[in-house]
Amino acid sequence: MNRELTQLEPAAPARPADGFDQAILQWLAGTTNQGVIITDRQLRVRLWNAWLEAHSGFTVDEVVGRELQSLFPELVRRGIDSYYRSVLQGNVHVLSQRLHRYLIPLAPTADGDLGVMRQHASIAPLTAGDAVVGTVTIIQDVSERVLYEQTVRERERFTDAVLNSLPEAVAVIGYGGAILAVNAAWEQLCVAQRELRALTHDPGHNYLEFCRQAAAAGDATARRALDGITAVMERLLTAFTMEYVCQGREERWYRMDVVPLAGDTERVVVMHRPISRPRCSCSEIPLDGR
Amino acid sequence: MYHSIIVNSFPVVGFACVPGDELYRNGAPMIITDTQRKSLVELIAIAFTRTAASLSTLVGAQVSVGTPKLRVLTLADALADLSEAGRPPDLAVTQRFSGVLAGTSVLALDVQSAGLLVGLLTGESPATRLNEASREVLLEVGTSLLSACVNTLSSVGGARVSFAAPQFYHAAPELLARAVADGAPDLQLGMVMGTTLQVRGHTISARMLIVISLATLDHIARGIAPVAVMQ
Structure with missing residues (x-):
């Protein structure tokens, strides 16, 4: 005592x-x-x-x-x-x-x-x-808490570094279309192309809504992207790929891949990367993988 | 605009007024004149400057707190005034005080401002989510600002107050509303102060609320007069 x-x-x-x-x-x-x-x-x-x-x-x-x-x-x-x-x-x-x-x-x-x-x-x-x-x-x-926070921060930094090292523009889209996370290539792509400004990682920006509006205006590529992303989001497809052209001063081809976020039941990862020429316009991988 | 409430069976009218806040007790007006309000704001600004100086030393960067805008409202209106665009504050630091002056003080922030403030104070990138470590920083800074403010009010009334341990409320407006008035039915008025914190070139808005009784306001008002004369 x-x-x-x-x-x-x-x-x-x-x-x-x-x-x-x-x-x-x-x-x-x-x-x-x-x-x-x-x-x-x-x-x-x-x-x-x-x-x-x-x-x-x-x-x-x-x-x-x-x-x-x-x-x-x-x-x-x-x-x-x-x-x-x-x-x-x-x-x-x-x-x-x-x-x-x-x-x-x-x-x-x-x-x-x-x-x-x-x-x-x-x-x-x-x-x-x-x-x-x-x-x-x-x-x-x-x-213990400080060490745990340090570990989480280091892991986040590592994940960010890996994502930002990728040449592909990568975004994680939540159910409903909210843009949850993007990598540096995605931000650069959105900043470089005025029509994609609405896809930067800011609160309220919604990828599906962006596609929906473009589709409603008659954009067939946006309609395909919307359907493909929604199908992967609902886990009707295990992956969706499409190649598309952007008309500007010159014709530029891109490939979009959509895959489920690993270990998640709703969110998807969307990737865009430039390609030299189209090989096929669209491919869908059904649930059974065939 | 007038909002009427009944306190202890006599009518009380509180309103955000310029040039003076008037509260009627037993039919007789109890007035915070414009001069008294200015004196009070000036004293609180001095207290904030001291707090900002301490924070500057602590974080190694210039921190300044803007001159507050002060209004005296009924408690219900004051709580509503804490809301931004009809949305209750995301989080709040509260601290009860007792003595000749008694009440509860509240610092309210939205979650984005809070994350930015923590990031600026710690020299890290703005926190997108408030973990326990961030909440502790807000608790520390909030307590410093709130007690500086209450100490100023108590000093003009020549009284000493005791403080309880500060509490943190996150996304719980009902709990916050209950906390500021629960168990103290005489706490019917709110002194609402809008202010800003400037850290590393950024400005963050914050709202403070001091919930007090009519008797406490009366005590403060009587204490301000000599101060105003001295100035």
Whole structure:
């Protein structure tokens, strides 16, 4: 048990002495899976819980009675002491991991190159009546989450890099036609050709609607594309391919491939790439693959 | 435009007004004059400037907060005013405060602005979805802005307030509406502040709401007068 606990008792509001408050303090000191620091107004440590003992290397005996700033001089260097001063004025502060990385240097708890334990911290005033008599700091270890986010970001970067390396213009289309993701070649194609501006990756842009409008205006190629994409989307076909010509200053031929997004039941991948000359106008691969 | 509500059996009329916000209690007008409003806005702007300076140091880039536009409305109108084009805010940071001044403060953002703000503050590309790490950043920044604002109001009233732990609401307008008034039927008024945050050359709009009681507004109004004279 933290030997300072009894000294905190006078700060508790006047309530029947049923031992409940003492039980809460004991839980904070010994059981909770978070770091808990309680200080007085001079920021001298009054409670340093078992979780902090395990992760800081400081025992209760080594820290109780000492000022936080002397235990961790970097709190001053990093300006964290100003948050504590603000808390002593009655304010509550949240210190996010993304902006601060950590509150106090604690041993890493996750594999990887994080260096120190990544923390999310809340600092609040400890009050007795209207008076602020100290501070309470709660520290959460978010290292595992940070590592997971790093892994996801790296995977996304890798996927983007692969997609952006492809010469084909690639887009992922959601059910209903919304353009969910595109690669660099797709963006370049849409920017280069004014009539395709509506297919850039912006909210509200809809590939099927684009084809539908062109088909309604009498564009037979758009009608074929619409039917093919819809058939793959509804999983009536396992793939759809068509070759088509774009009339401009010069005639340019393209091939469009539509395949289901792997592991997905609705979304499709649409690819366009330039070809030198047409081989066949259209092909459909039925569900049985024949 | 006037919106009438009944509070404690006497009529209260709240409206967004220029030059003064008038709230009637027992038939007698309680007025926030234009001068008082300007003083209040000026004080809040100073508090925001301090908060922006702290954020600038923290993120290593210039952060500034625009001078807020302040209106005093009934709570229902104030909550409606948080909506953009009839759509409730995607997310909000709230914090209750108590003491001589009591109420709830709210920072409301749409999800795109929130993602952009987090990206700009962390120096990363704008977040397209708000994960827990992003929500924590918004909680930190929101708490700083809200407490700066409430501290300003409490300082003009010469009172001290205590703050509860901030809460985060995401795509839950009903929970947010309940949170700002639940358990405190006297909280009938909302001070709505539209403001902007400028970070790394981008401007992000945000709305703040301070939900208070008539008594709190009265306290603030009485406190502003000497400040206005001093200025």
